[in-house]
Amino acid sequence: GENVEQHPSTLSVQEGDSAVIKCTYSDSASNYFPWYKQELGKGPQLIIDIRSNVGEKKDQRIAVTLNKTAKHFSLHITETQPEDSAVYFCAAPIRTGGGADGLTFGKGTHLIIQP
Amino acid sequence: EAGVTQFPSHSVIEKGQTVTLRCDPISGHDNLYWYRRVMGKEIKFLLHFVKESKQDESGMPNNRFLAERTGGTYSTLKVQPAELEDSGVYFCASSQVRDGELFFGEGSRLTVL
Numbered sequence: 532g533e534n535v536e537q538h539p540s541t542l543s544v545q546e547g548d549s550a551v552i553k554c555t556y557s558d559s560a561s562n563y564f565p566w567y568k569q570e571l572g573k574g575p576q577l578i579i580d581i582r583s584n585v586g587e588k589k590d591q592r593i594a595v596t597l598n599k600t601a602k603h604f605s606l607h608i609t610e611t612q613p614e615d616s617a618v619y620f621c622a623a624p625i626r627t628g629g630g631a632d633g634l635t636f637g638k639g640t641h642l643i644i645q646p
Numbered sequence: 647e648a649g650v651t652q653f654p655s656h657s658v659i660e661k662g663q664t665v666t667l668r669c670d671p672i673s674g675h676d677n678l679y680w681y682r683r684v685m686g687k688e689i690k691f692l693l694h695f696v697k698e699s700k701q702d703e704s705g706m707p708n709n710r711f712l713a714e715r716t717g718g719t720y721s722t723l724k725v726q727p728a729e730l731e732d733s734g735v736y737f738c739a740s741s742q743v744r745d746g747e748l749f750f751g752e753g754s755r756l757t758v759l
Contacts (some may be wrong), residue, residue, distance in 0.1 A: 535688075565747070574650070574737055574750030575689065625691055633679045633739075634748060636689040 533558040533623050537637025545645050550611055552640045554621035555603040564597060564604045565634065567620045575620055579606070608642075616644045648672070650751035652738050658757045664726040667754045669738030671720070677741040678721050679748065680713055684734040692736075695721060707732075728758045 534557040544550045556564075565580035581588045581595045581604065588595050594607040608615055618641050622634040651670045659665050671678045680692040692711070693703035697718035706713070710729070715721040725732055735755050739748040 537688075567750075572752065574739075574752045575748075576750065577747050580747070620689060633677075633691060633694050633741075635691060636681075638686075638688040 533561060533625055533635045535621060535623050535635055535637045537621050537640060539640060540638065541641045541643070543643040543645055544611055546611055546613060548611055550606075550608045550615070550642055552606045552619055552621070552642070553603060554605070554623075554637050555601075556623045557602070558623070559599075559602060561623045563624050564595065565622050566593075566595060566606045567622065567636075569618045569620065569639075571617075578619075611642075611644050613644050613646065616642060618642070650738055650740050650749050652736075652751035652754050654754055655752065656755040656757070658759065659728055660759050661730055662727045664724065665728055665756060667723045667725075667736050667738075667756070669721045669723070669751060671738070671740030672742075672749055675740035675742050675749070676718070677744060678715060679739045679741075680721070680723055681737040681739065682734050683737065683753075684731075689737065692723075725756070728756075730758050732756060733758045 537554045562583040567575035568578045569575040579590050579593050579595050581597050592609050597604045618639045620639045621637045625633050625635045653668045657665050676697050678695040681689045683689045691705040694701040695715045698715050712724045735753040737753045739750045741748050
C-alpha cells in the first residue's frame with residue numbers, strides 16, 4: 532500500500548514569513564494529493580488538493596506543488612498569520628488489497644506562527 | 647447542511663471495559679471511513695464502508711474492534727474489551743465520491759486507563 536512521509540514534524544515561523552511542508556509518497560500510480568488542516572479540538576479539514584495532471588495549484592496564500600518524477604509534493608503558505616497555526620496533514624490515495632478508497636496520511640506537521 | 651457528527655466527544659474507560667463510538671455521516675454520502683490517530687502519529691485508516699457493506703477492514707487492529715453500519719446510514723465502532731493501546735482519537739469521515747474530498751467529524755477521544 533501507499534506510504535506517505537511528512538517533514539518537518541514541527542515548524543515555527545515568524546508571522547508574515549512563509550512556511551513550507553514537504554511530503555513524499557511511494558506509489559507512482561497515486562494521482563490525488565490533498566492537504567488537511569486540523570485546528571485544536573476539531574477534525575481535519577481539506578484546504579487544498581492537487582491531481583497528477585498539474586504541477587502546481589494556488590488558492591490565495593496557499594499553494595501546493597507536485598513533482599511526480601521525484602514522488603513528492605509540498606504545501607506552501609505565504610504571509611503567514613496567527614490563524615494558520617494548526618497541524619497540517621498531507622495524504623495520498625490508499626491502496627489496499629481489498630480495494631478500499633480513501634486516504635493514507637502523513638504524521639502531521641505542527642505549524643506554529645510566532646507573533 | 648449538517649456535517650459529520652461523532653459521539654461521544656470524549657470517553658474515559660478502564661481497561662477491559664467496552665466502548666461504542668457513533669458516527670453520523672453527511673446525508674447522502676455512501677462512503678464512510680473510520681480512522682484513528684494515536685498521540686503524535688499519523689491518522690491511520692481503519693476501515694471503509696460503501697453504504698452498509700464493508701469495502702475493506704484491513705486497517706482494523708484486531709478482533710476487539712467491530713464496526714457496523716446498519717442500513718447504510720450511521721456507523722458504530724465498538725471496542726471490546728478495551729486495552730491501554732487503544733487510546734487515541736477516532737475520526738469518522740464521509741465522502742460522496744471515491745478518491746474525493748473526505749469530510750471529517752471532530753473525533754471521539756478515547757482514553758483507556
